[in-house]
Amino acid sequence: MNHSVIIAIVVFAATYVAIGMEKIHRTTVAISGALLLMIFGVLDMKEAIGFISWETIGLLLGMFCIVSALSESGFFTYLALVLARRLNYDPVRILVVFPIVTGVLACFMDSITVMLFFATLTFELARLLKVDPVPLVVAEVCLANTGGSATLVGDPPNVILGTMLGYNFNDFVANTGPIALVAGAASVLYFYLQFRGKMRSSQPVDRAELDRLDPAGAIKDPKTMKMGLAAFGIAILFLIVHPFVEHAGIPLTVPMAALLPAFGLLVLGGRRTEIVLHKVEYEVLLFFMGLFIVVGGLEKTGVIRYLAEGVAVLFEGNHIGLIAALVWGSGISSAVVDNVPFALTMAYVIKDLAATSGAMALSMMVWAVAMGTDIGGNFTPIGASANVVAYNSLEKKGITIGWIRWIKLAVPCTVVALLISTVMLIAKYLIRFY
């Protein structure tokens, strides 16, 4: 084993641990890891930049701009208040509908932003309704992560797997979409059956205070909201049609599908453009860039190939076992480590694995890793970024969920969702629909 291999492994492991510990900002950790690989000569600058998936960065940048405009306009607050009013502020109905809405939103946009707003809004509504916000918020997080598995843009691991390995929006919708739908429905049913009895307050609710909540008053800027929704709709439309358009010779790539409406929004945004740009999650983009380089170090030094060969030997001729291992291995790993570097590493591993003789189709492995990584994030408060944000947002409000309570709430529905995913993926493999 030469010294480059050792350095690449040590830097990768240290980056992984430091991200998990959250003592140093995760972007600083990822960029430091990338710089260390260059300082020690594992990668030169050109190679490092070559490992960054600019398709991923472009897609994320475009979607961040659009979501930034929507949040700036007050869209999330408006949506939650309209829904709560339509549901007549009934906590049991909210327990069912709010998680479904977070799941649907997370299919198409960053689940962190969705949960940042919905955790806060749910807490405030639960306070007025005098019910415990914890089951509501945990159900929303579980559905956001499950919903995120349905599309290319739903969850960062899907963005990475799709853009790096060449699977588009429609591929995800056709393959992971139905599984996410069934797993999501099972999760909603679980939370409904488990907590419907606990969603009735024994204390009187101040109905006048609820009636004072004005959804229209939540819209800060109607023009930005309309433009944001239009850009969002166009981005989704472009993501759906881009394979056909590209086939016709027009270069509407995956990142362009999001960047074009995003920049249209910025050009037409007038004075609001500056605010929208200010709220784009640049730190996340830098974090991704750093990670691409750190994992690139493993790829260049051949560590990923050794890993892939090891997995190939372990599951030689046992494709069903490999599907189960990818779903559950990814799920359990995502419960304890950040799912972004995990998905990035797995993207390289399954790519190399698919190149070995007698290997299973790459697409089948992509769907298995995507489902495991996205849904497995539900297991613990740190399993996915959306969990961390929702957990801390409630903690700030004086509601400490605690790991034990989170696990008690989330593990049953996560296990059921992963079982559903495993069975449906095996069925897909057996009928050769992948």
Next chain:
Amino acid sequence: MTKRIVACFGEAEKGEAVLEAGRKYAALLGAELVIVHVQTTLTGMTGYYERLFHEELDEIERIFGGPGKDELLTARRYFQGAGQLPHFKLISGDVLAELLKELDNGDYLLAVVGARPDGSLGRTAEGLIRRSPADVLVAKGQPADGRTRPQE
């Protein structure tokens, strides 16, 4: 110079014990009582998103009644009918750092802080005991069930 006592009012389970101790010692020492509630600002990834979308999150709190409303309303209700209302202050930031800043600048005789429900000291109480320029009184936590409401 006005004699002042600061009561650091936060989580509900220890809040009323703090208010009661603050009220009692302010009366005993003939001092003015200041109720301070520090709204935590988060660090790490959540802190980043909170800073990014702070205007929108503040807007949600405004729609639902204003930042820190819960804590300060509870404190106000507690003192209703108990004679003169104390001063109320709402600060944002790290709880310990902001309380120390308040104590450094506010010329206080005494700081009243709550213990955890099990009677142990939390980070804020420990930090204040070690670093506060004023004396610190730790009020033992009791459930906020309204039974300790002062009767004048």
